[in-house]
Amino acid sequence: MFTGIVQALGTITSISFNGKGAEISIESKDLDFSDVAIGDSVACNGVCLTVVKLGKNSFVADVSHETIECTIFKYLNPGATLNLEKALTPTTHMGGHIVQGHVDGVGTISSMSRTDNAVDIWINAPEDISRYIAIKGSITINGISLTVNEVKGDAFRLTLIPHTHDITNATMWNVGDKVNIEVDVLARYLERLLNHGHDNKKKSTMTASFLMENGFM
Structure with a gap:
């Protein structure tokens, strides 16, 4: 379980696809690995992955074929930046909302507009999950807990405050990019x-x- 509050950014250092899925190596100099052990869960762009190997500032996880097909991992290559969050504990501040790390579908950024103190983003959601998206409801985009501000058909609008925008990989988003969506x-x-x-x-x-x-x- 997670909260959707991104703790650090990570970089894919390698990804090798095989018949069962892929093995992915992720490095992060900003994530505190002191309490991470093999078998622990880490949300990577909102996808719950299990640590199978652990380094000083890195870890390796296996990604199933199902996960690859249902997420943006099928589009990612070494060098891609991921939002990272360790699994919550009984003492974790619940600053976001309950996030399972089970991506429901892949959305597409249709527009972005910046103001002095925020970034408005419209995302087109798959038709089969758009019915779960409601105004003022919670949603997870690439592992970020956000609030839906407007809904039009299968599209919805989010507003990212500067802090959220600047500490996540949202700084690298562009119109046309694919994003992981987990509904509430x-x-x-x-x-x-x-x-x-x-x-x-x-x-x-x-x-x-x-x-x-x-x-x-």
């Missing part, structure tokens, strides 16, 4: 409650009105 996990559970019973055979008696009355929506 609560949206998926709400859909499940509304559409299915516990045995998957009968319609749930849970209604949108009930959820609203009890503070879930």
Whole structure:
């Protein structure tokens, strides 16, 4: 589990594809590795990866074929910069929102506009996940916890404050770039409650009105 608060930037030093997926090596001089061990999870551009080898300022992770196909890892090469976040602990400040590190789909940046104190970004989402994106809801883009400010069809607008923009790989984003999207996990559970019973055979008696009355929506 993660919070979507990026802790450091990392660089892909090597990536070797094989029949099962890929082995990826990531280096970061800014990430604190003192409490990282083999078997730990690290979010890399929002993708939960398991550390299988550990160096002084680097680690190696295996990436499954499924993960490669569902994320922007299929577009990345050595030298690419990744947002990194270690798995949360019981004492971690919950500054963002609950992030699983399970990317739902790949979006495309359609426009970017900069003002004095922010950067507005429009992203086109895949049709099959756009229904989970709501105004003022949480969303994770390349591992960054952000708030949706506007929704138009399958597109949504984000506003990055200078701090978030400057300490993440958002500084390198351009129109046309692909980004990892993880929707708020609560949206998926709400859909499940509304559409299915516990045995998957009968319609749930849970209604949108009930959820609203009890503070879930």
